Amino acid sequence: SEVLHTVGLRPLFWGVGDCLFLSALALSLCLIPMAAAAQQGRLAPVLFLLSPALYASLQLFTAWKEGQSGTLEWKRTCRVSFRAMTALRMLVFGSMSVVICVPVDGLLWALTHGAPSLLWMFGLSCSSLFLYGALSLLFQRLRRLPGLLAAPAAWAVLGAVPLCSERAAAWLTQLPTAVFFLLAAAGLALYLLELRRYCLHQTEGGSAYAFS
Numbered sequence: 001s002e003v004l005h006t007v008g009l010r011p012l013f014w015g016v017g018d019c020l021f022l023s024a025l026a027l028s029l030c031l032i033p034m035a036a037a038a039q040q041g042r043l044a045p046v047l048f049l050l051s052p053a054l055y056a057s058l059q060l061f062t063a064w065k066e067g068q069s070g071t072l073e074w075k076r077t078c079r080v081s082f083r084a085m086t087a088l089r090m091l092v093f094g095s096m097s098v099v100i101c102v103p104v105d106g107l108l109w110a111l112t113h114g115a116p117s118l119l120w121m122f123g124l125s126c127s128s129l130f131l132y133g134a135l136s137l138l139f140q141r142l143r144r145l146p147g148l149l150a151a152p153a154a155w156a157v158l159g160a161v162p163l164c165s166e167r168a169a170a171w172l173t174q175l176p177t178a179v180f181f182l183l184a185a186a187g188l189a190l191y192l193l194e195l196r197r198y199c200l201h202q203t204e205g206g207s208a209y210a211f212s
Contacts, residue, residue: 015066016061016062016066018061018065019058019062019065022061023058023061026053026054027053027054027057030053031107033046034046034047034050035111038112039112043108043116044124044172045159045168045172046163047121047125047128048128049160049163051125051126051128051129051132052097052132052155054093054100055097055133056136058096058097059136060148060152062089063148064148083198083199087195087199090137091195094133094191098129101122101125101126105118105121105122105125109121116173120177123177123184124180126180126181127181127183129184130183130186130188130191131183132151132155133187135155137198138151138194139154
């Protein structure tokens with residue numbers, strides 16, 4: 001909140017407009033297999049795998065862009081904590097992803113003709129999203145490229161289990177709504193704890209961010 005009051009939202013997205021566009025495009029492409037799975041009655045495994053797609057794309061594209069353009073090192077030498085700025089941006093990305101889940105789940109719910117319930121689908125999406133967010137922060141303890149790629153790689157392996165196993169897919173589909181919301185709450189709590197640890201960890205080569 002201190003960084004947000006000092007800097008505002010605009011510097012968070014300075015120079016990453018193309019990353020926002022590419023992430024929106026990636027989400028649009030993910031809607032194709034989701035819609036197909038909804039019509040085939042196999043929505044749960046695909047929704048579990050692809051719900052974090054927007055958040056993961058935003059995180060990967062912005063980190064890659066800053067690394068390639070050289071602005072990453074520049075931001076680490078300035079005045080406001082770079083990690084606090086990054087953490088704030090992660091929170092914005094996460095909030096955007098939760099908001100986007102509502103119309104996406106609504107569309108898929110319409111394609112399934114009301115079965116399963118919209119609340120069940122939203123619980124599944126949120127639990128998947130928050131668990132991925134926590135996993136991505138855990139893997140960011142690794143440095144540079146391995147830390148960025150480890151989370152999507154691990155999530156792809158985890159999400160492939162219900163896709164490839166009928167038993168796992170049936171088990172996921174039979175979980176009640178309350179379980180998904182409990183998982184979402186646990187994932188959110190772990191995400192916030194890891195975000196706090198990330199902010200408090202000192203970076204190398206300076207710990208601030210310039211703004212005007």
